Amino acid sequence: MSIQERRAREREERRDCILQAAQAIIAEEGIEKLSVRKIASRIEYSPSLIYHYFQDKEEILHHLMGGVYKAILEAIAPYQFSEEPPEEKIKASTRKYIEMALQMPDAYKAIMLSSVPGTLAHTSILFKDARQKRPALGMLCQYLEELGWENEEQIERTAQVYWCATFGLIIRMITEKDLDHMQIERLIENYLHFILGGIQQSVTCRKEEQ
Structure with a gap:
């Protein structure tokens, strides 16, 4: 060397x-x-x-946020090109995201609940046209489009609300530290069944209205 x-x-x-x-x-x-x-x-x-x-603390945070986000994207990206039905891609990618968050509970909670501007530059998700700057949100919007949704603004807002609901479940599971593995699996499965059922029902109603 x-x-x-x-x-x-x-x-x-x-x-x-x-x-x-x-x-x-x-x-x-x-x-x-x-x-x-x-x-x-x-x-x-x-x-x-x-x-x-x-250069400073902000640059350190930038590298940390980038590393966490990159790891999550690499974990869920393969589902984007899967030939599975869109509802299965939503289910699989959401489960993978939850699993990754639970593998780094303290860091995930600290980062995602932070209101520090430098952190929000990476974690904010509710602004208009967020799908253009947040690849993970963009993937979810793509899956909704594959399900038959057409209104772009409605698609993005639905994806944002879905992400917030997923985030809420993760934070509660991290906070309630003594949950056993079986209970966590049941909660995730029930959550996905409930959320996807609502999404699919909404798609059906929209088609009937047309």
């Missing part, structure tokens, strides 16, 4: 160490409590060394 390669690897290892420390602080104390000084203290670096790798 050349000197340049070794230095590049060491740089990446230090960046990863900083990001892992930041994620741990967020999970334990919340995003509002995150600071460069706390990160430095946790990994026994000087604050000036942290600034050598990241």
